[in-house]
Amino acid sequence: MIYDPNPVAFWLLAAMVAGCALAVVRARKLFHAGLALVGTLFAVAGLYGLLQAWFLAAVQVLVYAGAIAIMLLFAIMLTHNMMNPDLKSLTTQPWTAAALCLMLLAILLGGTLSSTWQTAPDTTLSPTWTPKCGFQVAEAIPSVQALGFRLLDPFTLPFEMVSVLILVSLIGALVVARRNPALPEAPEGREEKAP
Amino acid sequence: MSAIGLNHFLALGAVLFCLGTYGVLTRRNAIAVLLSLELMFNAVNLNLVAFARFMPNLDGVVLAVFVIAVAAAEATVGVALVLSIYRNFRHIDLDQVDTMKG
Amino acid sequence: MTNALTMLQALAPEVVVAATAFLVMGLDLRRNPSPRAQATVAIWGLLAGALATIPDWLDTAASNSALTLWGGIFLADPLSVVFRALACVTGALVLLFSIDPVDAERRNPGDFVTLVPFVVLGLMLSVSTGELLTFFVAFEIVSLPLYLMAAWNRNERASAEAGMKYFVTGSVSSAVMLYGISLVFGTMGTTFFSQIATRYEALADPPQAFVLGSLMILAALGFKIAAAPFHIWAPDVYQGAPRPSAMFISTAPKAAMVAVMLRLFWGSLALQGRDFRLAETWMVLLAVMAILSMFWGNLVALAQTDIRRLMACSGIAHIGYTLLGVLAASRAGAELEGAAAAIYYVVVYSFANLAAWGVIVLVGWRTGSDRIEDYSGLARRSPFLAFALLISLLSLAGAPPLAGFLGKFYLFRALWEAQPAWWWMVLIGIVNSVISLYYYFGILKPVYFGAPQDEASALAVPWRFRAGLMVCLAVLMVLGLFPELTRMTLEAGAAILAQQGTP
Incomplete structure (x- = not known):
């Protein structure tokens, strides 16, 4: 196939x-x-x-x-x-950064394109864990059903952890983004100029 | 036009990752940095899904689902911090958000 | 053999801590929430979590094997037991030191107290997983709240700035780590450490992309622990973040990351593979990171006048020493001594650092200043605080009767025994310890011999600070005064690590 x-x-x-x-x-x-x-x-x-x-x-x-x-x-x-058109200086130091990124690109391409990849399901590995639901790890076309079982069978723990992650980021983000009524606010019109 | 293989997708992922890095390095606006970070996360996902298809191994797609969830949480935190910066400095230019010197 | 009971036993500490976190969150939703009561609940819950690691400890020590759930997504082995307990104790101490100032200054104390147990949960999961993606998600549970805690003082510019800087560097390193994970997945077809190790052993020549991917993961870990050359964010973040947050940021993630480095680069690859070509590459990089961190941290610390920036630099230097232990651990034949020394060092560093930060938090809260000259005459204003600072800084410097000295001694000895040709690295470590004495004494001199700026004001030490500092000092002194105890701990640790099979 x-x-x-x-x-x-x-x-x-x-x-x-x-x-x-x-x-x-x-x-x-x-x-x-x-x-x-x-x-x-x-x-x-x-x-x-x-x-x-x-x-x-x-x-x-x-x-x-x-x-x-x-x-x-x-x-x-x-x-x-x-309406503020003053965004001309949105970008700084473009040339140094461009050179650095081209170097990174060369490294990534050099490292990846010449590599041998795992292009067949590995049969030499003896899996330490066989999913209870009986699904094979390698599905030709990843069906949603297989994906769901995979999420719930070995990846149970990270699946639960993601919910905790989203909860904590919401709690913290609310605190940081909200105005603090207990403390005085920086005055509205204060504009910081570049030194 | 030759057949499209795994390497084509990986090269595109590398290009996307480097563009994201370039954005993070050069943008001085905090939200523009957030946008560039999303490019980097997408590059990772492109890699993972390409591996998943060519290997074939469903785990790549599972990993990509998690990466999307983490990226969503990360974007929430980023936006909250941008708002906090904006309230304190009245602008979000990161090269002026540098008040501490040692 | 995974039935519900073993699963519950292995996960018991996490379950306790998660239940505590949700309970504390629920207490915050009452009509008249009391942050101090919440903190008390959280502290007892975290201590219970630390105690709940004991059955795992006894079990793994008795059966010489790790409890493995979901094929390696969750591992309860000696390494994870030590660092899970450490994460719980760290969280409890951070709460003890932070609840008074955060509550008194009305900086959303309820939310602060709620986030701490969740961060501890993330730390516990990140040290006890044997799978890359789970590790990543767990570490995000640690990172995201810490970015926000750095920006916690919403109306302070420096705090917002610290949060943003921490967020941008942290997120870039997360993206780099994910890219590395994707390359490892592509070359190995799996993200489970044990399977990567098996697979790696079978390969004659590791694919280039695999080397690249693991180096990207190493670089991202370097960012997270603030090892040079990935350290630039640390001084600004420690200085700008609220003091309690800076205390948390400087302690908890570093210890956990050292555990993960040991697990990743020593546990599953270098040792299992027995193929040291790849390990050689890491060793060169680890050595470079260690030496740069020690020199940068110690030399830049000499010039600091702000105690928080100084602690940031000293933290970078200490990560350098710890990496020497990780380096020794990646050398065949010396893995166990190296790993045990690195673990011991980072545990001692955590307690010394927490004690020093406890003093910084209290003094900063009372006087509003972090300048070292404002510590002048602290010994007369509060002998206890001055003594706590003395013991913790001397331990960080590695002065003889304290645990820090033994930590450095075992570290250098492990490095020497791993490879006598590395004597020059041992020498660099000793030279750096001597440099560090200079700036630690730079703090202690005004504390003991300076005149207080306003003579009358005695600094009251609230009981929470007193209790927390006592615990830290007791650990530093008992471990230091009884070297036999330390040696036994190290030997037992090495023996248990050795008995363990494939992680």
């Missing part, structure tokens, strides 16, 4: 991912960068579809593009005057 993704779809989506990501890090206006992020997230969801991870594509659109990106857009609107 050979999996062969459609090259046209791949290159289109890849171009969209790279283009939108470039816009996220280079756009002159912060709001445009936020919208470009939504575009990147949708394109990545498309790639998940191409990789036949349908459930993850849906999660990506719902949670990432739907919730996380919108929350970031809200944060932009809360902290910025949309």
Whole structure:
């Protein structure tokens, strides 16, 4: 069984991912960068579809593009005057950073592209744990059902931990983001100028 | 056009990760840094799902689900901190948020 | 053999701590919440959690094997028992030292008290997991509340700034770690440590991407423990964060990360694989990180006038010493002594650091200052606080009758025995200890010989501080005055680690 993704779809989506990501890090206006992020997230969801991870594509659109990106857009609107055009200096030291990132890219590509990957389910390993539900670890196409069993069978503990993680970040975020009625607030009009 | 293999997806993931790193290094606006961080997390997910499909091993998708959940929590915390910075400094330019010197 | 009962026994400390955390959260929702009562409940709950590790300890020591749940997602072995108990005690001490100032200054004490047991839960899970993703999620439970605790003083610029800096560096390191995890998963087809080890053993030549991935994980861990060259965030965060949060940030995650480094790079790969080509790469990197951390931390500490920045620099230096132990542990034939020395060192560091921070929190709360010159004449204002500072700083410096001295001694000895050719690293460690004496005495001199700035004001020490400091000092002095006890602990630790099979 050979999996062969459609090259046209791949290159289109890849171009969209790279283009939108470039816009996220280079756009002159912060709001445009936020919208470009939504575009990147949708394109990545498309790639998940191409990789036949349908459930993850849906999660990506719902949670990432739907919730996380919108929350970031809200944060932009809360902290910025949309009419304020003064965002020319959104980016600093582009050339040093670009050189560093190209180096990182070379390392990552060099390290990954020449490697041998685990491209077949490993039969030499004697698994120390066989899921009780009888599902094989390697499914040709990851079905939602198999995914659900996998989440609940060996990955029970991290699954529970994620709920704790979200709870603690909510408690803490509420404290830090809320105004403190007990203490005086910094005056509204105070504008800090660069030294 | 040759057939698309695992390496194509991995290269795209590496490019996305480096773009995210570039954004974190160069952006001076706190929210722009958050946006770039999301790019880095997406690069990881792209890698994981590609491995999951080509191996094939469902665990990659399971890992990606967890990464999305963690990224959501991380974004919440990031936005809360941005609001806190904004209330104290009335702007969110990180290169001016540097008052401590040793 | 996993039935419900063994599962419950293995997870008992986590269950106790989680129940405590939810109970404390529930107490915060009452109409008239009392943060001090919540803190009392949380402290007793955390101590109960520490006691609940005893059955795991007895069990693993008796059967010479780790209790394994879900194929390695949860491990109860001696390493995890030590660090789970340490996390609980650390959390209880942090609560003892922080509840008075946080409550008095009305800085959301209820939420602060609620978050501490959750962070401890994250620490416990991160030291007792044998799977990369679970470790990552557990460590996020530690990191995210700590980012927010650094920004806890909402109306202070420095605090908001500290929170943001900590968040950005921490999140980048999380992303780097995840990328490393994805590469390890791609080359090994699994994220379970034990299976990675098996798989690694079977390979003739580790794939490049695997080396790259593990190096990325190592770098991310370096960020989390503030080892040079990944340490830049630490001084600003410690200085800007509220003192109780800085105390927590400087203690708890470091100890847990050292445990995880031992588990990852010694437990499952270097030792199991018996293939030291990869281990050589790590050893070079670990050595570089250790030496840079020691020199940077100690030399920069000399120039500090703010005691919190000084403690940040000293913390970086101490991570350097601890990495020497991890380095010795990755050398064949010396794993056990190295690991035992590193564990002992980081436990002693935790208590000494907590005691020093306890004094800093109290003095900072009472006087509002962290400048070292404002510690002048502390001995006359409060002899007890001055004594606590004396013992903890001398222990950090490694002065002879205290636990810190034995810690350094065993560490250097383990390194020497691991590889006599590394004598120059031992020498660097000793030279650095001497440098550190200079700035620790720089604090102690004004404390004992300086004149108090306003003669009349005696510093009252609340009972919570007194109790917490007494515990820390007792640990430092008892371990130091009875070297036999220390040696026995180390030997027992090494023996138990040795008996253990595949993690």
